[in-house]
Amino acid sequence: MSKGFNYRPFVVLAVLLAGWHWALGLHHVESDTLAPPGKVVAELGRLILDGTVLVAARQTLLATLLGLAAGSFLGTLIGLISGLAQPVALAIRGPVEVLRPLPAIALVPLMTITFGLGLAMEVYVIIFAVIWPCIILTQSAVRAVDPRLLEVADVLELSWLARVWKIVLPSVRPRLIVMLRFVGAIALLIAVTVELVSNPWGLGHQMMIAEEGFHPDRMLAYLVVITLMGWCLNWAFVALERHAFTPRLNAN
Amino acid sequence: MAAGQSIAFDDVGFAYGAIPILSNINFTIEAGTISCVIGPSGCGKTTLLRLVAGFIRASEGAIRVSGKVRTRPSRDVAVVFQDYQRALLPWRTAYENVSLALEAAHVPRAERRERIEVMLELVGLPNHARKFPAQLSGGMQQRLQIARCLAQEPSILLMDEPFGALDAMTRAVLQDELLRIQQKSALTVMFVTHDLDEALYLGNQILALKSNPGRLGRLVDVPLPYPRDQLATKEDPTFLHMRRELFSLTHGGHQG
Numbered sequence: 001m002s003k004g005f006n007y008r009p010f011v012v013l014a015v016l017l018a019g020w021h022w023a024l025g026l027h028h029v030e031s032d033t034l035a036p037p038g039k040v041v042a043e044l045g046r047l048i049l050d051g052t053v054l055v056a057a058r059q060t061l062l063a064t065l066l067g068l069a070a071g072s073f074l075g076t077l078i079g080l081i082s083g084l085a086q087p088v089a090l091a092i093r094g095p096v097e098v099l100r101p102l103p104a105i106a107l108v109p110l111m112t113i114t115f116g117l118g119l120a121m122e123v124y125v126i127i128f129a130v131i132w133p134c135i136i137l138t139q140s141a142v143r144a145v146d147p148r149l150l151e152v153a154d155v156l157e158l159s160w161l162a163r164v165w166k167i168v169l170p171s172v173r174p175r176l177i178v179m180l181r182f183v184g185a186i187a188l189l190i191a192v193t194v195e196l197v198s199n200p201w202g203l204g205h206q207m208m209i210a211e212e213g214f215h216p217d218r219m220l221a222y223l224v225v226i227t228l229m230g231w232c233l234n235w236a237f238v239a240l241e242r243h244a245f246t247p248r249l250n251a252n
Numbered sequence: 253m254a255a256g257q258s259i260a261f262d263d264v265g266f267a268y269g270a271i272p273i274l275s276n277i278n279f280t281i282e283a284g285t286i287s288c289v290i291g292p293s294g295c296g297k298t299t300l301l302r303l304v305a306g307f308i309r310a311s312e313g314a315i316r317v318s319g320k321v322r323t324r325p326s327r328d329v330a331v332v333f334q335d336y337q338r339a340l341l342p343w344r345t346a347y348e349n350v351s352l353a354l355e356a357a358h359v360p361r362a363e364r365r366e367r368i369e370v371m372l373e374l375v376g377l378p379n380h381a382r383k384f385p386a387q388l389s390g391g392m393q394q395r396l397q398i399a400r401c402l403a404q405e406p407s408i409l410l411m412d413e414p415f416g417a418l419d420a421m422t423r424a425v426l427q428d429e430l431l432r433i434q435q436k437s438a439l440t441v442m443f444v445t446h447d448l449d450e451a452l453y454l455g456n457q458i459l460a461l462k463s464n465p466g467r468l469g470r471l472v473d474v475p476l477p478y479p480r481d482q483l484a485t486k487e488d489p490t491f492l493h494m495r496r497e498l499f500s501l502t503h504g505g506h507q508g
């Protein structure tokens with residue numbers, strides 16, 4: 001890993017942006033879907049100043065994080081219990097295999113009827129998308145815990161809770177953090193998709209309106225914001241991961 | 253530390269499915285003694301130890317600890333695993349690894365500190381309390397595992413080739429530490445080893461297993477006095493005589 005600031009991606013980005021600007025300028029394209037980067041930046045500035053983008057971003061982020069938190073908590077809990085108790089694993093295997101392949105987005109109409117449009121519906125769809133990979137990944141992480149450590153727990157007659165808390169959870173922690181990064185991306189994907197498809201709030205919805213009102217600059221400005229949010233989420237999880245994988249070297 | 257308990261093997265047999273691993277094991281380990289189990293690789297030494305630990309149940313017969321049939325692991329029987337790297341919690345410091353045994357026994361937090369320090373002192377790791385297992389050498393890791401096992405205050409200590417992967421120097425030091433601790437506490441020790449010299453040096457009694465299926469080859473008492481000494485004991489005529497006598501039994505096992 002290089003220590004200095006890695007500028008290369010930004011150079012590539014700058015070159016692409018310049019190319020984009022130049023291409024549009026050269027051909028005097030008046031497009032409904034494309035706008036030069038200058039206009040996009042100006043529009044983005046305007047949206048930030050009048051606050052619309054912040055409101056929308058907060059809505060999308062809220063739904064993403066709530067869905068992610070609830071879905072991954074439930075999924076991890078179910079994965080832990082079923083990973084430790086074979087009968088539970090067998091009991092839930094059928095339902096999991098039946099429900100898991102169902103695309104979460106297909107639940108939007110059902111959830112809309114049940115919960116109406118708004119935050120709750122979006123969160124439930126995200127939970128549904130996130131919970132299955134969490135169950136499966138946690139289960140396999142628990143099964144990969146070194147049997148020797150479980151024998152240590154047996155010899156010490158640790159209670160079920162102490163066993164989970166002191167042996168199993170620390171063992172699976174690195175895998176759970178990777179899992180979180182993985183399902184974090186899914187959560188944002190689902191949030192934006194739900195907003196694009198139906199839910200009248202958040203970045204996805206704003207982008208939809210901009211597109212329908214023939215405002216390519218505004219649409220692209222929202223795209224930029226969504227991309228930035230994706231980067232930030234990923235960056236947060238990578239930072240968490242790095243923190244978790246760095247051994248605590250407090251030698252005396 | 254709790255006084256030792258006896259371990260009685262009453263016609264013990266064990267099979268993995270249809271494959272017999274151990275059969276007709278009959279012998280007794282007296283409370284407060286050291287019994288060493290030797291035998292060729294794959295003859296079932298680890299399996300025998302795991303039966304006593306309670307990780308697996310005998311298919312035939314029974315193992316009795318102070319008269320009670322053994323069915324599951326318990327805190328009064330500590331196990332020193334051969335693969336010490338895997339038996340320590342890598343996310344806990346040496347101090348915290350020993351602490352695990354005390355937490356399991358619900359020792360109040362206020363009492364833990366002193367007892368952990370005593371244990372680390374006992375195994376010669378007082379200056380490494382804040383290090384993680386990965387920062388310790390193999391010998392230190394094994395000593396740490398022993399410290400945790402002793403912190404458990406067992407009456408029986410089961411050891412599976414505990415010093416097998418260590419260099420000769422460390423090994424001799426740990427053998428002497430084990431003898432010292434055992435003499436002081438009257439622990440009952442069951443010690444599995446590949447090494448005949450080690451078995452003779454440590455044991456009150458030697459249990460030589462034969463392969464296919466694992467069964468009792470010979471059971472001999474070692475009449476050497478304690479405390480034992482790395483030089484004097486190993487030059488003792490009794491030691492040399494027994495060594496010669498048992499040599500063919502262990503080494504012949506590889507061909508037969």
Ligand SMILES: Nc1ncnc2c1ncn2[C@@H]1O[C@H](COP(=O)(O)OP(=O)(O)OP(=O)(O)O)[C@@H](O)[C@H]1O
Pocket residue numbers: 268273291292293294295296297298299300446
């Ligand atoms: N889980 C298992 N399933 C089936 N057979 C097994 C299993 N574990 C061990 N065995 C068999 O049991 C026999 C005894 O194994 P064990 O590990 O007790 O030998 P050992 O005397 O400890 O050998 P070593 O000195 O090499 O450690 C071996 O033949 C081995 O193949």
Ligand SMILES: [Mg+2]
Pocket residue numbers: 297298299412
């Ligand atoms: Mg073995």
